[in-house]
Amino acid sequence: MARKLTARFFSRPTLTVARDLLGKYLVVRYGRKVLSGKIVETEAYIGEDDRACHASKGRTPRSETLYKRAGTLYVYLIYGMHHCLNIVTEKADFPSAVLIRAVEMEGADGPGKLCRAFGIDRRMNGKTVYGNALWIEDRGEKTPRTAIAQSARIGVQYAGKCAHYPWRFFVKNSRFVSH
DNA sequence: GATAAGATCATCT
DNA sequence: GATGATCTTATCA
Numbered sequence: 355m356a357r358k359l360t361a362r363f364f365s366r367p368t369l370t371v372a373r374d375l376l377g378k379y380l381v382v383r384y385g386r387k388v389l390s391g392k393i394v395e396t397e398a399y400i401g402e403d404d405r406a407c408h409a410s411k412g413r414t415p416r417s418e419t420l421y422k423r424a425g426t427l428y429v430y431l432i433y434g435m436h437h438c439l440n441i442v443t444e445k446a447d448f449p450s451a452v453l454i455r456a457v458e459m460e461g462a463d464g465p466g467k468l469c470r471a472f473g474i475d476r477r478m479n480g481k482t483v484y485g486n487a488l489w490i491e492d493r494g495e496k497t498p499r500t501a502i503a504q505s506a507r508i509g510v511q512y513a514g515k516c517a518h519y520p521w522r523f524f525v526k527n528s529r530f531v532s533h
Numbered sequence: 534g535a536t537a538a539g540a541t542c543a544t545c546t
Numbered sequence: 547g548a549t550g551a552t553c554t555t556a557t558c559a
Contacts, residue, residue, distance in 0.1 A: 397551070406551070416544060434541030436552045453551060466552045476543090509551050532552095 359490040364424035368443045368450045372398040373523050377497030380457050382472045382488045391457030395524040395531045397507045400450045406513035409449030420449035429479040436466030456530050464532040
């Protein structure tokens, strides 16, 4: 019933992956604990032309992860204290990823809190999404198109017109979606 | 309810 | 030396 998503799922266009991730489950194991929650909010970051994407300045030691193959985890520290979890999409050498913004779990509404709740930090950067510490499951739940809403991304006002791209996807009426 | 400011550091200039 | 894919707390209404 629960099916682990493979690289094939993440190799598709980033916007498709971002939308399809809604309703899937993020599962993290550390020690003998397993935590999981349904994904209800994502954002897409696509290519060097997207000024909100960390690859907009080309390859750097940090953005290098975005150029890896689909299914690679990109985790970075923001504002000196919060981690954000992304999954790289599309082809190798094309920088794109989906940011996981919220899952249905107490204290996991918002990318920073989500990583804190799941114990995710920079040690996960560069790992894959099909290992045995972190993965995504399809539990067969269908998320109807009508339950999905789209909007501009959050926290990227500096990105000029890229800030207005409707590349954020979320499940309507979920109380776990960030404010 | 809304808005503002402060925390705090890896990364890039 | 500047800045950010955020969050918490404080203050006002």
